[in-house]
Amino acid sequence: MNAVEELLVAFRDYLLSRSDPTLGHFIQGFAWSMAERSLAPHDLPVAAYLRKPRRLGNGAERVLFDKLADAADMLHWAQTYSITDFGSDFLQRYGWVELFGARGHFASEEMAGGFLLLGPEVHYPDHHHTAEEIYIPQTDGSLWSKDAQPFLPRWSGEIIHHPSNIRHAMRTEDEPLVALYLWRGGSLAQKSIISGRMQ
Numbered sequence: 743m744n745a746v747e748e749l750l751v752a753f754r755d756y757l758l759s760r761s762d763p764t765l766g767h768f769i770q771g772f773a774w775s776m777a778e779r780s781l782a783p784h785d786l787p788v789a790a791y792l793r794k795p796r797r798l799g800n801g802a803e804r805v806l807f808d809k810l811a812d813a814a815d816m817l818h819w820a821q822t823y824s825i826t827d828f829g830s831d832f833l834q835r836y837g838w839v840e841l842f843g844a845r846g847h848f849a850s851e852e853m854a855g856g857f858l859l860l861g862p863e864v865h866y867p868d869h870h871h872t873a874e875e876i877y878i879p880q881t882d883g884s885l886w887s888k889d890a891q892p893f894l895p896r897w898s899g900e901i902i903h904h905p906s907n908i909r910h911a912m913r914t915e916d917e918p919l920v921a922l923y924l925w926r927g928g929s930l931a932q933k934s935i936i937s938g939r940m941q
């Protein structure tokens with residue numbers, strides 16, 4: 743198995759080890775055996791945060807984080823936004839990888855999943871999309887807002903559910919954010935709509 747295949751196995755095993763009912767419903771019946779695409783590695787500045795040692799404890803999130811770090815150089819890191827959306831600072835500290843989905847390293851039209859990275863001191867403004875989404879931060883202390891409510895700190899392993907079209911935003915302070923995401927329903931490749939702005 744190559745490092746990307748090992749990451750998919752770790753991703754699946756991590757989710758199946760969790761007993762949260764919302765997550766269980768979200769992934770119920772998903773076919774984890776997917777065809778691998780030959781996707782060229784694509785590096786981004788934000789991926790550098792995976793190469794620095796982190797204080798992540800010894801839990802299940804640590805196991806998954808290590809597999810992500812091992813595969814980081816083989817992954818196709820991407821960005822949805824351009825410089826006109828949130829500026830160049832944001833693009834230096836933002837990126838994601840689709841491990842599986844309509845475009846990812848493994849092919850699925852049913853559900854997409856991967857990781858979002860944000861560097862320190864980033865504000866990812868309010869946005870929404872048709873797809874329903876689950877985020878599980880793998881790092882501590884990022885701040886999350888849902889449905890225009892105040893930002894709240896979230897911790898490694900917390901399950902954050904965004905129903906279809908609900909507004910949400912994230913912020914980081916001193917520490918970067920690494921978050922697992924799952925996305926299903928709606929277009930698996932839709933660009934998020936930035937709240938309050940015409941696209």
Ligand SMILES: [Fe+2]
Pocket residue numbers: 871875904910934
């Ligand atoms: Fe989202």
